[in-house]
Amino acid sequence: MTDHTFTDPERAAVYRAIAERRDMRHFCGGTVAPQLLARLLEAAHHAPSVGLMQPWRFLRITDKALRAQIQAQVEEERIRTAEALGERSDDFMKLKVEGISDCAEVLVAALMDDRDKHIFGRRTLPEMDMASLSCAIQNLWLAARAEGLGMGWVSLFDPQALADLLKMPTGSKPLAILCLGPVKEFYPAPMLVMEGWAQPRGLQELVYENTWGVIA
């Protein structure tokens, strides 16, 4: 404990949001109140970013026809992914990988254009722009969980096709289609685990001391 430590209930709430955040693909329609959506986007905007470049841009999709076109792009990529998976293709096709048609809000999270001039922290690691946007998305995800809303990150799409559809400038890049909104219940564990698709590894296998692979 330090003088700066949160109170016990505050700390518990932070850890609870982290533990109970789930990638959601089942939504029950409804709406997200404008003030709540604004709070969530503000949480995203509080994220750290390399050199304070704030590379995030969020496109709120309110046009129903556009939402359907986005879903069609995801469906195309879902089929291509299944083909690429070979023997796991049938199992993959049984998974629900997005909730675009039944979520309250669809947001496209994108990297801004004209990023090359931002060199601080990116000279050797240009992908730190993507890391920064990911921090913003995680903030949004955790805040949404605390507000009782589910969110799902969909990355099954062709970025150029989506950029063209949304009339994004050259050099920008969509990184995530975010499905957001009320859910009937939160999955008690990652859905891919519940569906038997993947098994998570324990933290103790992933923390090394001094040398790669050396577990303390």
Ligand SMILES: Cc1cc2nc3c(=O)[nH]c(=O)nc-3n(C[C@H](O)[C@H](O)[C@H](O)COP(=O)(O)O)c2cc1C
């Ligand atoms: C960068 C990123 C991209 C993802 N893309 C997809 C996706 O396209 N479709 C999907 O169903 N889940 C996607 N997920 C969700 C992961 O499958 C999920 O986070 C993981 O299985 C762990 O589950 P949890 O988030 O509920 O803990 C993505 C997650 C991340 C972080």
